[in-house]
Structure formats: structure tokens, C-alpha cells
Amino acid sequence: MPAVSYPPLPDIRDREDLRLLVDSFYEKVRDDDLLGFIFNDVASIDWDEHLPKMVDFWETIIFGSGAYRGNPLRPHLEVSARTPIGSVQFERWQTLFFATVDSLFVGERAEHIKNAAADMARVMLSRITGEPSGFVFAPDSPRPDT
Numbered sequence: 001m002p003a004v005s006y007p008p009l010p011d012i013r014d015r016e017d018l019r020l021l022v023d024s025f026y027e028k029v030r031d032d033d034l035l036g037f038i039f040n041d042v043a044s045i046d047w048d049e050h051l052p053k054m055v056d057f058w059e060t061i062i063f064g065s066g067a068y069r070g071n072p073l074r075p076h077l078e079v080s081a082r083t084p085i086g087s088v089q090f091e092r093w094q095t096l097f098f099a100t101v102d103s104l105f106v107g108e109r110a111e112h113i114k115n116a117a118a119d120m121a122r123v124m125l126s127r128i129t130g131e132p133s134g135f136v137f138a139p140d141s142p143r144p145d146t
């Protein structure tokens with residue numbers, strides 16, 4: 001049988017690509033054993049509101065559109081007062097986010113969005129737990145002991 005060859009994955013090109021990324025990512029999140037209940041039960045997310053907001057958020061980061069004007073930290077602090085959100089949850093969030101990006105896109109913007117997500121996860125986790133931000137995991141590098 002001839003080997004099947006697939007066309008190479010594109011880089012993130014526009015808002016439509018970000019919509020695909022966001023929809024695919026939160027499909028995984030809502031079914032996830034660690035994260036699903038935080039969105040579905042603790043925060044009782046209105047997905048019709050949350051998903052376009054997250055597309056605005058990433059469009060602002062990647063294309064500088066300015067569509068998102070909010071405070072990304074605030075809801076996380078509120079939710080973390082009601083259920084534990086720590087390095088375990090953030091590590092899962094990042095693993096799912098990276099896997100989603102890598103399943104759909106390859107290129108500079110794909111790398112940029114993963115780096116931006118990891119940076120923000122690190123800062124958010126440190127603000128939530130009060131730990132210095134250097135404490136946080138990085139999936140591809142060894143964990144620091146301190």
C-alpha cells in the first residue's frame with residue numbers, strides 16, 4: 001500500500017483559525033476530568049459568551065486587534081476562591097492547549113501563542129498561589145527543586 005502523505009499544517013493565519021483553536025481547545029477542556037467541572041459546575045460558564053471572548057483575547061495577543069478589553073486575572077482569582085486551582089490544574093490546561101495548537105498549526109505564530117499562554121499561565125498561577133512565578137513547571141524542561 002502506498003504511504004499516505006498529509007499536507008503540512010498551516011500556521012495561524014486569521015481570526016477564523018483562532019476560532020478553530022479556541023473551539024477545539026475548550027471541547028477538550030469541558031470533557032477533562034480535572035478542568036471540566038471548574039468551567040461547567042463551579043463557574044457555570046455560558047459557553048456562547050466565553051468562546052467568542054477567548055477568540056477576542058487571542059486575536060488581541062496574536063494580531064493586536066484590541067478586541068479584548070478585560071482583566072484576565074480577576075475571574076481566575078474569583079474561581080480559585082471557590083475551588084483549588086494550582087499547578088496541577090495549570091499544567092493540565094497548558095498540556096491541552098499545546099496539544100491543540102500542535103494538532104492544528106505549525107509555524108511562528110503557533111510557537112508564539114504557546115509561549116504567550118505559558119507566560120500567562122505562569123503569572124496567573126503565581127498570583128493565585130502566592131508562589132514566585134519561577135516555581136512553575138515547564139513541560140519541556142526539568143522542574144526546579146525550589
Ligand code: HEM
Binds near residue numbers: 090121
Ligand atoms: C487551570 C487553568 C485555568 C482555569 C481552570 C481557567 C478557568 C477559567 C474560567 C472558569 C473562566 C471564566 C470565569 C467566568 O467568566 O466566570 C476563565 C476566563 C478566562 N480565562 Fe481562564 N482558566 C485557566 C487558565 C487560563 C490561562 C493560562 C489563560 C491565558 C493564557 C486564561 C485566560 C482566560 C481569559 C482571557 C478569560 C476571560 C476573562 C474575562 O472575563 O475577561 N485562562 N478561565
